[in-house]
Amino acid sequence: MSARLSVITIVYNNVKDIERTVLSVLNQTYTNVEYILIDGGSSDGTVDLLKRYENRFSVLLSESDKGIYDAMNKGLALATGDYVLFMNSGDEIYANDTVTKVFATAEGADIYYGETEMYSEAWVSLGQRRHQAPQKFSWKSFQYGMSISHQAIYIKRSITSPYNLNYRYSADIDWIINAAKKAKHIVNTHQYVAKYLVGGVSKQKHMDSLKERFKIFNHHYGFLPNLLNHAVIALNLATYFIRHRRTND
Numbered sequence: 001m002s003a004r005l006s007v008i009t010i011v012y013n014n015v016k017d018i019e020r021t022v023l024s025v026l027n028q029t030y031t032n033v034e035y036i037l038i039d040g041g042s043s044d045g046t047v048d049l050l051k052r053y054e055n056r057f058s059v060l061l062s063e064s065d066k067g068i069y070d071a072m073n074k075g076l077a078l079a080t081g082d083y084v085l086f087m088n089s090g091d092e093i094y095a096n097d098t099v100t101k102v103f104a105t106a107e108g109a110d111i112y113y114g115e116t117e118m119y120s121e122a123w124v125s126l127g128q129r130r131h132q133a134p135q136k137f138s139w140k141s142f143q144y145g146m147s148i149s150h151q152a153i154y155i156k157r158s159i160t161s162p163y164n165l166n167y168r169y170s171a172d173i174d175w176i177i178n179a180a181k182k183a184k185h186i187v188n189t190h191q192y193v194a195k196y197l198v199g200g201v202s203k204q205k206h207m208d209s210l211k212e213r214f215k216i217f218n219h220h221y222g223f224l225p226n227l228l229n230h231a232v233i234a235l236n237l238a239t240y241f242i243r244h245r246r247t248n249d
Contacts, residue, residue: 002031002032003032003081005081005085006058007033008072008084008087009089010040010071011042011089012089017090017197021087022053036078037050039061040065041062041064059078067165067168069165069167069171070165072163081157082157084154085153091194094191094192102154109186110159110183111180112154114152114190114191115193116149116151117195119197119198137186141180142217150172153176159179160175163175168212169208170216173213174219
């Protein structure tokens with residue numbers, strides 16, 4: 001019997017992008033999918049659009065919430081699948097056969113992960129993320145930056161926990177690390193699994209997000225190692241931009 005996947009999408013006032021996300025889930029060739037939509041009480045027509053597909057959702061919940069991670073916790077609490085995947089408004093599962101291919105790479109993993117392709121607001125490809133997914137992933141892999149995007153990781157629901165609402169911008173990093181600490185079998189699918197719309201709260205509040213990430217990494221890795229790791233991050237970032245500038249010249 002195939003594993004059941006709970007896909008959770010949260011959305012608030014994003015009528016422009018939500019349908020693209022919804023269709024990327026509903027059009028999957030993998031059939032054992034539970035689709036949960038959590039809307040934050042949108043007033044721009046998002047809910048009306050979602051209601052067109054309501055009979056194909058497992059859950060459609062529209063009510064006010066206390067922010068992104070509160071909404072994600074609502075979705076997580078409603079999920080019944082063996083695995084969970086967060087595919088937020090504006091993002092997409094990479095192709096119609098992606099979920100099928102992910103679960104075909106290995107049987108019974110605790111975590112499956114892959115690469116992410118970045119897209120602009122005009123939905124033009126910007127290529128691969130600067131942080132490529134590591135060949136092997138563990139809870140220590142985020143020491144030098146978030147190397148796997150939230151949309152590109154399938155986690156066994158039994159090893160997940162609620163998002164820590166003390167974090168406003170980067171609770172997803174803490175959530176993934178906590179799950180990875182419990183994981184015994186982590187599989188790199190060696191494929192693109194998600195399309196990510198550049199932007200979001202963490203980009204809009206970039207400095208606040210970076211400060212919060214530093215706090216999260218302190219918690220998991222220790223202050224001194226984290227300080228040294230950030231020196232490496234800064235060096236890698238400078239090297240990346242120098243190379244990128246030379247390529248464009």
